[in-house]
Amino acid sequence: LATYISTISLYILGFIAVYLIGKELRISFVKRLALFLFVFANPMLIGAVLKQGRLPSFMALVLFTYLVYITLYFKDRQVNWKIVFLGLIFALLILTHQPETVLAGIFLLGLVLVKKWKERIAIATVLFCGVLVSSFWLVPFLYYTFTLNYLNIGFANWLLNFDGYFWNNLIGIILSVSLFVLFYLYYRQRPTTATLLFFAPVLVL
Numbered sequence: 001l002a003t004y005i006s007t008i009s010l011y012i013l014g015f016i017a018v019y020l021i022g023k024e025l026r027i028s029f030v031k032r033l034a035l036f037l038f039v040f041a042n043p044m045l046i047g048a049v050l051k052q053g054r055l056p057s058f059m060a061l062v063l064f065t066y067l068v069y070i071t072l073y074f075k076d077r078q079v080n081w082k083i084v085f086l087g088l089i090f091a092l093l094i095l096t097h098q099p100e101t102v103l104a105g106i107f108l109l110g111l112v113l114v115k116k117w118k119e120r121i122a123i124a125t126v127l128f129c130g131v132l133v134s135s136f137w138l139v140p141f142l143y144y145t146f147t148l149n150y151l152n153i154g155f156a157n158w159l160l161n162f163d164g165y166f167w168n169n170l171i172g173i174i175l176s177v178s179l180f181v182l183f184y185l186y187y188r189q190r191p192t193t194a195t196l197l198f199f200a201p202v203l204v205l
Contacts, residue, residue: 003053003055006055007050007055007058010055010058010059010062011040013062013066014036014039014040014061014062014065015036015040017062017065017066017068017069018032018035018036018039018040018065019032019036020066020069021035021065021068021069021072022035024069024072024073025072039061039065040061044171045058045061049061056096056097057097057099057100059096059097060093060096060097060099060100060101061100063089063092063093063096063100064093064100064103064104066089067086067089067090067093067104067107067108068107070082070083070085070086070089071086071107071108071110071111074086074111074115075111075114075194075198078119079115079119079122079123083122083123083126084126086108086123086126086127086130087125087126087127087128087129087130087133088130089130090104090108090126090127090130090131091129091130091131091133091134094130094131094134094137094138095134095137098141103205106201106202106205107201107202108123108127109201110197110198110199110200110201110202111123111198112124113197113198113200113201114194114197114198179202179203180203183199183203
């Protein structure tokens with residue numbers, strides 16, 4: 001019962017996050033709904049997360065979605081006290097799931113690139129506070145990661161291995177191409193240096 005309640009709650013929180021992102025991007029409700037289904041109802045999420053019961057990974061996705069919203073919110077606005085929520089979500093991400101935390105750090109780099117030095121310091125401060133808050137877990141995690149040679153495990157050996165992971169690689173290529181196409185369409189509407197810098201870290205990744 002707790003698993004079902006948690007899953008439904010995460011879906012509700014995920015919908016709210018996507019709705020806020022759509023509001024920030026000024027897209028219609030239908031497009032917001034389509035974006036929600038694309039992110040939270042795709043076969044990869046259902047197969048890799050829900051069927052296997054990987055709720056921490058699902059929760060990290062929801063937290064990452066809120067982090068994307070906050071980043072978009074401050075993209076064209078001056079940094080104020082609300083930036084504190086960025087540090088809070090970053091701390092929760094660290095405690096929840098590491099891959100999304102790394103992706104979040106790369107995405108946040110785009111926000112830092114388009115801000116002035118005073119605002120960059122504010123962003124760095126709240127992120128550092130987030131790291132400190134989660135340090136009771138992060139420090140032991142990093143210690144045992146390097147002590148046990150955890151990084152030597154070939155987690156990415158399936159990449160470009162079309163013999164055993166054809167569909168995974170095909171979907172990955174399609175998503176990557178789609179990302180570039182969507183960015184191109186978005187950039188045509190807002191052809192500014194700030195837009196290019198903001199999305200550059202994600203595109204490079």
